[in-house]
Each structure stands twice: as structure tokens, then as C-alpha cells.
Amino acid sequence: MTDRAASSRPLVRVADVGRDFDVSRPWLNRVLEGAPRLRLRAVDGVSFEIAQGETLALVGESGCGKSTVARLLVGLYPLSRGRVEFDGVDLALAPPAEAARHRRRMQMIFQDPYASLNPRWRVRDIVAEPLRVLGLAATRGEERERVAALLAQVGLAPEDAEKYPHEFSGGQRQRVSIARALSGNPEFLLCDEPTSALDVSVQAQILNLMMTLQARLRLTYLFISHNLAVVAHVADRVGVMYLGRLVELASAAALFAAPRHPYTRMLLDAIPDLEMSGRPRTPVAGEVPNPLAPPAGCAFHPRCPHADARCRAERPALRAAPGGSVACHAVEEGRL
Amino acid sequence: MRVRAALLRLWDHDLAHRFRSSPVAVVAALLTLACVGGAVFAPWVAPHHPFDLATLDLNDAFTPPAWTAKGSARFLLGTDDQGRDVLSTILYGARISLGVGLAAVLFSMALGVPLGLLAGYFGGRLDAVLMRLADVQLSFPAILIALLIDGVTRVVLPRELHDSIAVYVLVLAIGVSGWVQYARTVRGSTLVEKGKDYVLAARVIGRHPLAILLRHVLPNVMGPVLVIATIHVATAIVTEATLSFLGVGVPPTRPSLGTLVRIGNDFLLSGEWWIVVFPGVALVVLVLAVNLLGDWLRDALNPRLR
Amino acid sequence: MSAPLLEVRGLRVEFPTRRGTLVAVDDVSFELAPGEILGMVGESGAGKSMTGMAIIGLLEPPGRVARGEIRLEGRRIDGLPDAEMRKLRGRRIGAVFQDPLTSLNPLYTVGRQLEETILAHLPADRAEARRRSLALLAEVGIPAPESRLDHYPHQFSGGMRQRVVIALALAAEPRLVIADEPTTALDVSLQAQIISLLRRLARERGAAVLLITHDMGVIAETADRVAVMYAGRLAEIGPVREVLKSPRHPYTVGLMGSIPRLQAGGKHHAPLVQIEGAMPRLTAIPPGCAFHPRCPRRFARCDAERPEPMAAGGALAACWLYDGPRR
Numbered sequence: 001m002t003d004r005a006a007s008s009r010p011l012v013r014v015a016d017v018g019r020d021f022d023v024s025r026p027w028l029n030r031v032l033e034g035a036p037r038l039r040l041r042a043v044d045g046v047s048f049e050i051a052q053g054e055t056l057a058l059v060g061e062s063g064c065g066k067s068t069v070a071r072l073l074v075g076l077y078p079l080s081r082g083r084v085e086f087d088g089v090d091l092a093l094a095p096p097a098e099a100a101r102h103r104r105r106m107q108m109i110f111q112d113p114y115a116s117l118n119p120r121w122r123v124r125d126i127v128a129e130p131l132r133v134l135g136l137a138a139t140r141g142e143e144r145e146r147v148a149a150l151l152a153q154v155g156l157a158p159e160d161a162e163k164y165p166h167e168f169s170g171g172q173r174q175r176v177s178i179a180r181a182l183s184g185n186p187e188f189l190l191c192d193e194p195t196s197a198l199d200v201s202v203q204a205q206i207l208n209l210m211m212t213l214q215a216r217l218r219l220t221y222l223f224i225s226h227n228l229a230v231v232a233h234v235a236d237r238v239g240v241m242y243l244g245r246l247v248e249l250a251s252a253a254a255l256f257a258a259p260r261h262p263y264t265r266m267l268l269d270a271i272p273d274l275e276m277s278g279r280p281r282t283p284v285a286g287e288v289p290n291p292l293a294p295p296a297g298c299a300f301h302p303r304c305p306h307a308d309a310r311c312r313a314e315r316p317a318l319r320a321a322p323g324g325s326v327a328c329h330a331v332e333e334g335r336l
Numbered sequence: 337m338r339v340r341a342a343l344l345r346l347w348d349h350d351l352a353h354r355f356r357s358s359p360v361a362v363v364a365a366l367l368t369l370a371c372v373g374g375a376v377f378a379p380w381v382a383p384h385h386p387f388d389l390a391t392l393d394l395n396d397a398f399t400p401p402a403w404t405a406k407g408s409a410r411f412l413l414g415t416d417d418q419g420r421d422v423l424s425t426i427l428y429g430a431r432i433s434l435g436v437g438l439a440a441v442l443f444s445m446a447l448g449v450p451l452g453l454l455a456g457y458f459g460g461r462l463d464a465v466l467m468r469l470a471d472v473q474l475s476f477p478a479i480l481i482a483l484l485i486d487g488v489t490r491v492v493l494p495r496e497l498h499d500s501i502a503v504y505v506l507v508l509a510i511g512v513s514g515w516v517q518y519a520r521t522v523r524g525s526t527l528v529e530k531g532k533d534y535v536l537a538a539r540v541i542g543r544h545p546l547a548i549l550l551r552h553v554l555p556n557v558m559g560p561v562l563v564i565a566t567i568h569v570a571t572a573i574v575t576e577a578t579l580s581f582l583g584v585g586v587p588p589t590r591p592s593l594g595t596l597v598r599i600g601n602d603f604l605l606s607g608e609w610w611i612v613v614f615p616g617v618a619l620v621v622l623v624l625a626v627n628l629l630g631d632w633l634r635d636a637l638n639p640r641l642r
Numbered sequence: 643m644s645a646p647l648l649e650v651r652g653l654r655v656e657f658p659t660r661r662g663t664l665v666a667v668d669d670v671s672f673e674l675a676p677g678e679i680l681g682m683v684g685e686s687g688a689g690k691s692m693t694g695m696a697i698i699g700l701l702e703p704p705g706r707v708a709r710g711e712i713r714l715e716g717r718r719i720d721g722l723p724d725a726e727m728r729k730l731r732g733r734r735i736g737a738v739f740q741d742p743l744t745s746l747n748p749l750y751t752v753g754r755q756l757e758e759t760i761l762a763h764l765p766a767d768r769a770e771a772r773r774r775s776l777a778l779l780a781e782v783g784i785p786a787p788e789s790r791l792d793h794y795p796h797q798f799s800g801g802m803r804q805r806v807v808i809a810l811a812l813a814a815e816p817r818l819v820i821a822d823e824p825t826t827a828l829d830v831s832l833q834a835q836i837i838s839l840l841r842r843l844a845r846e847r848g849a850a851v852l853l854i855t856h857d858m859g860v861i862a863e864t865a866d867r868v869a870v871m872y873a874g875r876l877a878e879i880g881p882v883r884e885v886l887k888s889p890r891h892p893y894t895v896g897l898m899g900s901i902p903r904l905q906a907g908g909k910h911h912a913p914l915v916q917i918e919g920a921m922p923r924l925t926a927i928p929p930g931c932a933f934h935p936r937c938p939r940r941f942a943r944c945d946a947e948r949p950e951p952m953a954a955g956g957a958l959a960a961c962w963l964y965d966g967p968r969r
Contacts, residue, residue: 055909061829074540100542108540116533120555130541169920170686180537199685199856199921204900204914211913226830229902236909252908270834271904272859276883287801287832353660 009088010049011188011220012073017082019043019068023292040292042068044244045082047318052187055214055221057235057252059228059267063291065244066224070190073222074108086188104134107181111193113173117165123176124161127151130184150179155209171202178209188220195230207234228271232256237324240264243291243299245315250324260326260336262304298329306330354636361636364628371622375430382427383412386420387590394419401610414610417603422610425596426618432592433622436506437573441565443511448518449561453549455519456526463523470516478513478571479578485509486584499587506585510575517564525557559637566630570623577619593619645716647850648674648697648818653710653720655692655701655874664924666692666705668874671951676817679844679851681865681882683858687921689874690854694820696720697852698735699727714818733763736811736849738840740823742803745810746795752779752806753791756813763814778809782839801832805839812843819844822854837864858901862886870894873922873932880957890954891961892937893917931962939963 021040024030030037043065050056058066071077073084075091084091086102094102107130110116117126127147128137137143148158154175165173174194181189194210195203211234214221225231231238231252238255240248240263248261259265286303289295298316301307308329316327330336355361374381385391396419400407407414413422455463473481489505490498498505529535530553538548577594579585581601586592591599593615600612655667667689674680682690695701697712699722712720714734719727731737739745747755756775760766766774772791779787782805795803804824811819821840825833841864844851853865861868861882869879870891878891889895899915919936922928928935934944943962954964 061831071536076536076539104542106540108537110533110537112533116537118534118538118552118556121552129538129543133541133543171920177537184541200858201685201897201900201917202920204902204916207902208913208916211909227902228830229904229906232904232906232908233902233911233914234909256904256907266831268904270831272834272837272857272863274859274862274886274901274903275905276862276886287799288829 011052011087012050012222013083013085013088014049014069014073015047015083015085016045017043017047017069017072017084018045018080019065019072019077020080038292041244041294042291043072046241046244046246047082048239048246048249050188050220050222052220053214053218054236055223055234057223057225057231057238058241059225059231059238060241061226061267061288063243063288064241066241067192068244069241070108070192070222070224074106074190075103104184105186106188106190107184107186108190108192109174109177109181109194111196113170113177113197114165116177117173119165121164122161123151123163123165123168126165126176127161127179127183130180134184136184146183147179150183151176153182153213154179155205169202170198171206174198174206175209178206178213182213182217186219188222190222190224192224193226194223196225196227203230210234228256228267240267243288243294245299246318246327247300248324248326248328249318250326254323258323260321260323260331261300261328262306262330262336263300266303298327304330306336351636355632358632358636360628361632364625364632367621367625368629371430371618371625372434374427375434378424378427378431382421382424383410384421384424386424386428392419398608400608401614413614414608416599416611417608422614425591426593426615429591429593429596429615430618430622432503432586432590433573433576433594433619436503436510436576436586436592437569439507440510440514440572440576441568443507444514444568445518445561445565447511448515449522449554451515452519452522453526453553453557456523457530457545457549457553466519467523470519473513473516478510478575481513482506482509482575482579483582483584485512486579490584499589502585502587503590506576506579509579510572513575514568514572517568518561521560521564522557525560526553529553529556563630563634563637566633567627570626570630573619573623573626593622646673647676647678647715648852649711649713650693650697651711651713653693653696653712654708655689655696655705656708657705659704659925662925665927666874666924667696668927669710670871670874670876671710672869672876672879674818674850674852676850677845677848678867679841679853679865681861681868682852682854682871683856683861683868684871685856685921687873687924688871690856690871691822692874693871694822694852694854698731698737698820699724700737729763732759732814732816734816734818736814736816736819738804738807738811738819738821738824740826742800742807742827743795745807746803748795751792751794752798756791756810759810759813775809775813778813779806781843782806782809783835784809801828801835804828804832804836808836808840808843812847812849815847817849819849819851820854821851823856824853825860826855826857833860834863840864858886858898870897873927874924875932876951876960877933878954878957878959878961879951880955884956888955890957890959890964891933892939892963893933894959896936896938931960 019042021042022037023040024037025035029035046069048056058069060066072079079092089102091099091102124147127150128143131137131143131146137146147161151158151160156172156175168176195206198206207230213219223231223234235252237249237251239246240261242263248264255264259268289302295302297313298311301311304311310329316329318325318327319332321331396415397417399411399415401414402409402412411421415421451466455466486505486509535548535552538552576585576592577597580592580594581598583598586595588595596615597612600615603611651671653667653670654665657664657666670693682693684690696707707720710720711718719730753775756778757771760771760774775791776787779790784790784802784805798806824840825836828836837860840851855861865882867880868882868885870877870885872893878885878889878894885894886898889898896915896917900917902914917936922932930945930947931949934940937944949960949962951958951960952964
């Protein structure tokens with residue numbers, strides 16, 4: 001019995017979520033050295049909504065917290081702050097049975113095709129695991145049929161069910177991962193850099209497959225990537241993250257045509273120009289600061305050519321702007 | 337048909353191929369097989385029944401090995417002070433030595449592997465407590481721990497009861513003294529596997545943590561455990577031999593190789609060298625063969641050395 | 643036209659394995675002029691890293707150069723004994739590898755590693771070596787180089803470490819630099835910095851660069867010419883503009899079509915071009931043209947004879963489509 005979401009309400013709603021990690025040294029060391037507790041704010045006050053059937057992409061460089069957001073959504077980490085609502089239900093507050101029921105409507109695809117499949121299990125067991133856990137196949141025969149159907153759906157052969165992961169290439173393993181994710185009939189798929197470890201031609205196959213499946217099965221995607229070009233092909237809306245914060249959220253068309261936040265502009269500018277149009281490029285300044293000691297005020301100000309005193313002191317909030325929302329004082333003040 | 341295909345695949349497997357191409361491994365394996373075979377089939381292979389008092393004749397005592405002047409073909413390696421055939425006592429003794437060694441290792445594994453899994457997967461206080469316990473135990477030599485356990489039971493239990501369960505106490509003692517290496521290794525491997533995506537995927541699917549530990553993590557951490565276990569068998573045999581030599585191991589009615597060495601030791605200087613030398617050599621050969629096999633297995637399973 | 647700095651002719655790299663001989667690089671030929679940047683691009687297993695390793699003499703046994711010639715400044719360097727090769731490395735050939743963490747020795751300061759390289763290859767004393775190391779660090783854009791000379795690799799961030807690796811590669815003033823995926827482990831904003839650095843330094847010093855990468859974008863920004871590798875063979879080679887804008891070999895066409903572009907502007911763009919199937923295993927390369935099973939334009943000749951690189955527009959493509967009269 002699956003509950004399909006009401007069309008007006010967003011399928012996923014994330015409100016002001018935060019996640020801290022305690023990266024302090026072990027207790028004994030702290031006592032002996034007098035070192036303080038260290039907290040890493042991996043995600044700090046992120047809010048967005050995803051409508052049913054939509055693909056929201058979260059982009060940013062390593063350490064920006066995008067993967068952590070995905071894991072918070074799917075329940076791999078508990079929230080330090082904020083709320084996650086799935087189909088209108090606050091998952092942290094709901095009774096465990098109901099929360100579990102809703103959790104089953106979401107699944108995840110991981111980045112590393114070599115670590116996301118248990119090397120000691122056969123493909124048929126890997127793909128059938130959600131079926132078994134959810135009790136979706138009454139008999140062995142039914143299970144085998146379902147597995148064969150899933151494998152066919154992702155472009156693999158039924159004989160592949162008997163093989164072990166190491167007998168497949170990276171792209172094929174990612175297909176197995178997708179088959180496993182689809183096996184429990186989810187509505188919402190979190191894709192954590194699903195093609196980053198794949199060759200470019202294999203990536204094209206997998207991305208096309210994911211788009212076809214989305215249309216056919218009416219899936220909703222949260223697509224995490226550091227590659228803006230990939231995102232340009234798959235996303236309806238894009239959220240840009242920097243040091244755990246959402247700095248811009250806009251429709252894909254708006255973001256790529258007219259990026260507002262200085263960091264977004266920097267990111268787009270840094271991407272090598274395959275068209276070789278010879279466009280002038282502003283050199284990129286600096287590196288991402290240490291997340292344990294983020295700059296005060298706006299996290300991007302040390303690298304921003306438009307930073308002023310207010311930027312150094314006050315953290316900008318995500319405010320509506322044409323095409324989406326931006327967290328930038330300069331944009332708000334009309335300086336940009 | 338499918339069995340044949342499976343066997344063929346096994347034969348052709350990388351590990352099997354590496355085994356066949358390593359003379360050390362093959363020799364070690366054959367030796368181990370010979371020792372184990374001899375020990376297991378002792379009642380049928382041994383020329384005599386040295387512990388059946390009815391068959392013993394004190395006149396046969398102190399017969400030297402067959403190839404010497406006063407030797408007899410009946411007793412290939414000579415006899416001891418009670419007229420027991422040394423070759424037969426070695427085979428029966430190896431039985432005890434191997435039996436205790438293997439049982440102790442299995443006990444250590446049964447204790448150490450689950451503790452390591454739990455410590456590595458759940459972390460936190462459980463991990464801290466278990467690892468401190470392990471640290472404390474590691475500061476004691478294994479022999480001392482075994483002696484401790486054995487000594488306590490000796491004091492607590494009446495003599496006859498103790499003698500009848502002496503072998504089990506020994507297995508317990510050696511087993512408890514050895515769990516730490518398994519726990520440590522498994523904990524380390526578990527920490528690594530815990531962060532891998534396939535474990536995360538299982539969590540997202542909603543599997544119970546214990547199911548994840550047993551079905552997902554355990555198969556992937558068992559590799560190093562088997563290597564440790566093989567080498568540990570050799571250590572356990574030596575530990576048992578040491579304890580028996582010291583007189584606190586198996587009771588003298590069912591002597592192990594170590595006991596034989598102790599008994600024979602008394603006669604070394606009076607000229608009856610064969611009573612101690614042959615059991616000693618047998619012990620060395622057994623331990624060496626198992627050690628070499630374990631070494632080879634460790635190198636063969638190490639992906640970096642490929 | 644000046645003599646080429648690097649000449650590779652018919653290079654063949656083999657790996658004898660239990661299941662047969664694996665041919666990692668199969669009859670590859672190209673040249674590199676002084677001061678030129680040649681990009682070598684291909685997917686995993688195409689043989690581009692192996693080519694680089696063969697040139698610099700760092701093939702892991704049992705891999706070996708089975709056939710062919712590699713000439714540096716006219717002198718043959720394949721098959722040189724280890725001691726000779728070591729002299730070449732650093733002095734004539736510099737290398738930048740993918741992972742800056744493992745390219746630098748964690749136990750020595752950065753300054754010490756630079757100085758050692760300089761002292762080993764150039765006539766200089768310690769003071770001179772130190773001066774040069776300082777200049778190198780400044781050149782690669784490390785702020786406050788005086789203090790950084792005495793820092794250990796772990797005290798540098800990822801991007802800075804890769805700059806140090808580049809400094810190390812250039813320390814002994816080599817004429818050829820082999821850069822194997824120098825930006826793959828870095829974030830996109832750092833990538834841009836590193837490739838522009840590499841290009842600037844190459845131009846300034848007149849060093850030729852063999853830039854090995856799977857990223858076409860990096861090639862577009864940096865290289866003068868590009869060589870496209872497939873299953874150990876050269877599929878296409880030519881000026882960057884030519885190959886990227888008007889690819890001739892069907893594999894290159896497919897590759898360029900499958901690269902996602904920023905211009906797509908969102909989900910409802912047309913699907914990416916996908917090449918069916920996958921690159922063949924190097925132990926089971928199809929007869930004739932290695933790409934023919936996946937090629938949408940194959941015809942009778944393609945599975946029978948292996949094509950050599952031949953003139954195709956402004957480039958060379960190993961494809962029978964370009965044999966004979968113009969199509």
C-alpha cells in the first residue's frame with residue numbers, strides 16, 4: 001500500500017536543518033592536554049522544498065555539506081537542529097512505526113560503485129534485500145521474477161543476478177545500485193554523486209537511464225553533485241552550498257543564465273570552457289576555509305570581491321530574488 | 337554437473353593457483369595434513385595401543401629405536417620407561433595437542449570475533465570498555481593467564497572432578513588468553529567496513545543493526561581472522577605443550593606431546609634420548625608446518641602484495 | 643620546423659598475466675615539440691597513464707615496453723638501465739601525479755625535498771639550492787614562501803600541495819613534464835588555478851607538457867594538441883580546436899556528445915549522446931578496429947583490418963571512413 005503524495009503539498013520539506021559533528025580529541029587526551037571540545041558545523045540552517053516529480057540538485061565543492069544534507073534526509077544521521085518533513089509528516093516527531101513507513105518511500109544511490117555493493121553477496125541478493133525486508137515478494141519465484149524485471153529495467157541481463165559485484169564494471173555496478181534502490185518501490189531517490197566515479201561515456205548512459213526512470217516511474221530526485229555541467233542536464237532547480245550553508249537556490253534556467261551569488265558566479269566561471277569561446281575568466285581567489293573555524297558573518301567574505309563591513313559581521317539570510325533566492329548582502333543592497 | 341563446475345572454478349581460483357605455485361605452501365600443507373591425519377586416525381594407524389595397560393610389558397621398557405643395535409622392528413622409535421611405543425604415544429599425543437589447540441582457537445574466535453564486531457560497530461562506551469579490558473589482558477603474558485585459570489580451578493574443584501574435566505579447563509584457559517587479537521583485528525576491520533557505502537545502503541533499507549553485522553560486515557572481516565587462527569593454532573599447541581611440560585596441563589593418563597617431552601626429559605641425561613627427542617621433533621614439525629601454512633595464507637590474502 | 647623534443651614510435655606496452663598477455667598500449671606514435679602542450683585524453687583503461695609511465699620509465703613489473711621507440715631530444719630512452727633513467731628523471735623529465743598526498747614524502751620538509759632535487763641534478767651548492775627553492779615556491783603561487791619552505795606536506799592544503807608538487811617537478815628544469823591527472827583530486831575552483839599555472843610555467847620555461855587526463859574541459863583550456871586514446875590505441879590526434887570542434891573519429895564524436903554542457907540549462911534538454919556498450923577489456927580486444935562493435939558508422943572493413951591513423955580534416959584519425967577519396 002503506497003501513499004502517493006497530494007499534488008499540492010511538496011513531497012519533501014526541509015526547514016532550517018543543521019548537523020554538528022563532535023570532532024574533539026578523545027576524552028583522555030582532552031583532560032591531559034586541556035584541549036576544548038571541537039564541533040564541526042557540517043550543515044548550518046539549510047531550508048528547501050522539493051515538489052513531487054521534481055529534481056532538486058545540490059551543488060558545491062568538497063566539504064560544503066551537501067552529502068550530509070542527503071544523509072540527514074534519509075535518516076543516516078540524526079538532526080542537530082531543524083525539521084525534515086516527508087509528505088507533510090515530521091519524521092523526527094512521528095511514532096517510530098509511522099516514521100519507518102515513510103522512510104521506506106525514500107532510497108539512496110551512492111557515489112562509489114566499488115564500495116556500495118557488498119563484495120560477498122550475489123547481485124540477486126543485493127537487489128532482493130529491500131524486497132525481503134519489506135516483504136514484497138511472497139515466494140522465491142516471485143522474488144526471482146521481480147529481480148529479473150528490475151535488472152531489465154536498468155539495462156542488465158537476468159543472468160547477471162548470479163554474479164558477484166567484482167565481475168562488473170563501474171557503470172554496471174551503478175546500475176545494480178539503482179536496481180536495488182528501486183526494488184522497494186520508492187517515490188523519492190537521493191542520489192549522492194551517482195556518476196562522479198564513472199567515465200564520461202558511462203556517465204551519459206547512467207544519467208539518461210536515471211532521467212528515463214524518473215519519467216516512467218514518476219520519481220522525485222535530490223541530486224547531489226560537484227559537477228555543474230551534469231546538474232545542468234538533470235535539474236529543475238539548483239541549490240548552491242558553501243561551508244554548510246545554502247547561498248543560492250534557483251531554477252536551473254535562471255541559475256545558469258544569470259547566477260546571482262558571487263560564489264555561484266565563481267563556480268561557473270571556474271568550469272573549463274569546452275566551447276573554447278575564449279571568454280575572459282576572472283581568476284579564482286583562495287581556498288575553502290577550515291570548516292572548524294568558519295569566517296564570521298558571511299562565510300564567503302574572505303574570497304568575495306564585493307565584501308564590505310556588513311558582510312564581515314552579519315550572516316546573510318536567504319532572501320527571494322528574481323528566479324529564486326540568494327543569501328548575499330551585496331545582492332540585497334543592489335550592489336551586484 | 338554444477339558441482340563439477342564449482343570445483344573447477346575453485347581449482348582455477350587465484351588463491352588455489354598461488355597455492356600450487358608455492359613449494360613452501362604445498363610442503364607445509366602436506367606436512368600438516370600428514371600430522372592431522374596421523375593424529376585423527378591414531379587408533380587405526382598407530383602400531384600399538386600405548387595406553388591400554390593390558391598390552392604393556394615392562395620388559396619392553398627402554399628399547400632404543402629400530403635402527404640402533406639393540407632396537408627392535410616392533411618399536412620403530414623405541415619405547416619409554418613403561419614399555420610404551422614412542423611412535424604410538426606421539427600419534428596419540430598429537431591427538432590431544434591438536435585437539436586442545438583447535439578447540440582453544442575456536443573458543444578464542446567465538447569470544448573475540450563477536451566482541452570485536454560489537455566494539456567496532458557500536459563504538460562509544462562499549463568500545464571503550466572492551467578495549468580497555470583487552471589492553472589490561474594484553475599486559476599479562478598468555479601463559480600466565482592460562483596458569484591463573486588452571487590454578488584457580490585446581491584449587492576450587494576436588495581432584496577427581498578436576499582431572500576429568502582438565503582438558504576442558506585447558507581449552508578454556510588457552511582460549512581466554514587468546515581472544516584479544518581476534519577482537520582487535522575484527523574491530524579494526526569493522527571500523528573500516530562500517531563507513532562503506534554498502535553498509536549505509538543496508539541501513540537505509542532499514543535492516544536491524546545486528547542483521548547488518550552478521551550478514552554484511554562479518555563475511556567481509558573474516559579474512560584476516562582465518563590467517564590469525566591458523567597461526568594461533570600453532571601458538572595454542574605450544575602453549576598447551578608448555579603447560580603440560582610444567583605439569584599443569586593435561587593429566588598424565590592422557591599425555592599430549594608436551595607431557596611426553598616432560599616425561600622424557602627425566603631420561604635425557606641417562607642416555608635414553610629417544611624418549612624426549614622424538615616427541616620434541618614431532619611437536620616442532622607440527623608447529624612449523626602450521627606456522628608456514630599460516631604465513632603463506634597471510635601473504636596470499638594480502639591484496640597489496642599481489 | 644624544430645626537431646621534436648619527444649618522439650614516440652610504435653610504442654607497445656604489455657602485461658603478461660596468467661590469462662594471457664594484456665596489451666595496455668598498442669602501437670602508439672606521436673611527437674611533442676618543445677614548449678608544446680599535448681593532451682592525452684581517454685577513459686579508464688584506454689592506456690594514457692601507461693603511455694606516460696612508459697616514457698618516464700616507471701612501469702610496474704611485469705609491465706614492460708614490448709616494442710617501439712621513445713626518443714627524448716633525439717636520444718633513445720626506452721630500455722635504458724635504471725641508473726641512467728634515474729638521471730633523466732628530474733633533470734630532463736619532470737612528473738606531476740594525481741595525488742599530492744602521496745607524491746610528497748611526509749617525513750621531509752618541502753624545502754628539503756626541493757633542495758635535494760636541485761642538488762641532485764644541477765650544479766649548485768646548498769645556499770643556491772635554497773634560493774632557487776624559494777623562487778620556485780613563489781613562482782607557483784605559494785604565499786609567504788620563506789616560512790613555508792620549512793613546513794611539512796601535511797601543513798599545506800590540497801591545492802597548495804599540488805602547487806608544491808609542480809614546483810618539485812620543475813625544480814631541476816626539465817624539458818619535458820608528464821602530468822598525470824594533475825587536477826582530478828582537486829575541487830573545480832582549484833582545478834582552474836592549477837591548470838592555468840601549469841600552462842603559464844610551461845610557456846615561460848619552454849618546457850613541453852604531456853597532460854594526461856580524462857577531463858576534456860581541462861584539455862580545452864590547456865592543450866595545443868590532443869590525442870584521444872581508446873583501448874590502448876590512438877583514435878585521433880590533432881590540434882585541440884580541430885578535434886574538439888570537429889571530431890572525426892566516431893569515438894571522439896560520441897565522447898564529445900556525451901559530455902554534459904553548462905549550456906543545457908536544465909532538465910528538459912535533449913538526452914546526452916550515449917555510446918552503447920563499454921570499452922572492451924584489454925585482454926579481449928575485438929579484431930580490426932577496436933571500436934567497431936560500438937560504432938554507429940561501421941561497415942564491412944572495420945572488423946577485418948585495423949586502421950592506422952590517417953589524414954582526416956585537420957587531424958589524424960584511425961578510421962576507415964577516412965581512407966581514400968574524401969567523404
